[in-house]
Amino acid sequence: MPSSELFKSRDGTEFRLLPVPFCEYCSMPLSESFGVWGRCWRCNKRFREITRGNPFEVPDSPYKFRKAAAAGLYITDYPEKGSIGRLIKAIKTGGGGCDVLSEAIAHVLRTRYADISWDIIVHVPASPGKKISPAGRLALALAKETRTAVASVLELDPSYESDQGLPEAQKFDNMRDKVRVASSAEIVGRKILLVDDVMTTRGSAHWCSEELLKAGAIGVNVAVAGRSVDMRDLEFIGYAGPL
Numbered sequence: 001m002p003s004s005e006l007f008k009s010r011d012g013t014e015f016r017l018l019p020v021p022f023c024e025y026c027s028m029p030l031s032e033s034f035g036v037w038g039r040c041w042r043c044n045k046r047f048r049e050i051t052r053g054n055p056f057e058v059p060d061s062p063y064k065f066r067k068a069a070a071a072g073l074y075i076t077d078y079p080e081k082g083s084i085g086r087l088i089k090a091i092k093t094g095g096g097g098c099d100v101l102s103e104a105i106a107h108v109l110r111t112r113y114a115d116i117s118w119d120i121i122v123h124v125p126a127s128p129g130k131k132i133s134p135a136g137r138l139a140l141a142l143a144k145e146t147r148t149a150v151a152s153v154l155e156l157d158p159s160y161e162s163d164q165g166l167p168e169a170q171k172f173d174n175m176r177d178k179v180r181v182a183s184s185a186e187i188v189g190r191k192i193l194l195v196d197d198v199m200t201t202r203g204s205a206h207w208c209s210e211e212l213l214k215a216g217a218i219g220v221n222v223a224v225a226g227r228s229v230d231m232r233d234l235e236f237i238g239y240a241g242p243l
């Protein structure tokens with residue numbers, strides 16, 4: 001049975017870390033049998049589409065980012081059910097939560113993703129017209145926690161609209177051709193840790209990473225607070241533990 005570890009922050013806040021096993025490319029929790037393989041069926045499908053070959057022979061991620069690390073689960077249909085959901089809601093509405101979540105992300109990067117290193121943190125951009133996003137707030141807290149710097153270099157085209165309400169199939173491409181690097185000086189030749197609050201389709205991470213690489217970054221890994229799943233996903237993998 002997949003299982004989840006309790007995380008306790010310095011200020012005493014407790015929540016459940018992402019259950020083990022999980023897909024190391026997108027942090028989707030996996031059933032025990034898929035855990036042996038190390039990759040979820042969605043990532044595998046994308047490997048196949050992109051390579052048109054035998055997925056077992058593909059050496060690395062099908063996305064422009066390499067790996068995506070998530071601290072915990074974000075239960076899309078019942079956010080209040082998950083212990084991390086309340087904290088993510090708090091950063092979305094401008095409240096607290098950033099310090100605890102960044103502490104948990106740093107913990108997960110250190111203990112579960114020792115192969116991820118970075119020179120600078122970049123965050124997924126705020127919606128047009130907004131100065132700071134939940135991702136931006138989280139990036140600042142994570143930078144403080146890990147003693148690294150943030151470069152807020154990504155920006156969205158004014159025509160960008162949120163993917164809420166879009167059909168599932170179009171969500172992945174919603175940020176395609178809508179995101180760009182405003183100035184590349186801070187990222188050329190550097191390894192990037194791309195930060196967002198929640199990862200759902202992986203589209204934002206993918207298209208942001210593509211722009212960062214085009215602008216001269218030498219590699220992108222992703223870190224998020226919550227991996228979005230719904231209750232059906234958890235039933236499907238046989239996870240019945242605490243959330």
Ligand SMILES: [Zn+2]
Pocket residue numbers: 023024025026027028039040041042043044
């Ligand atoms: Zn995956």
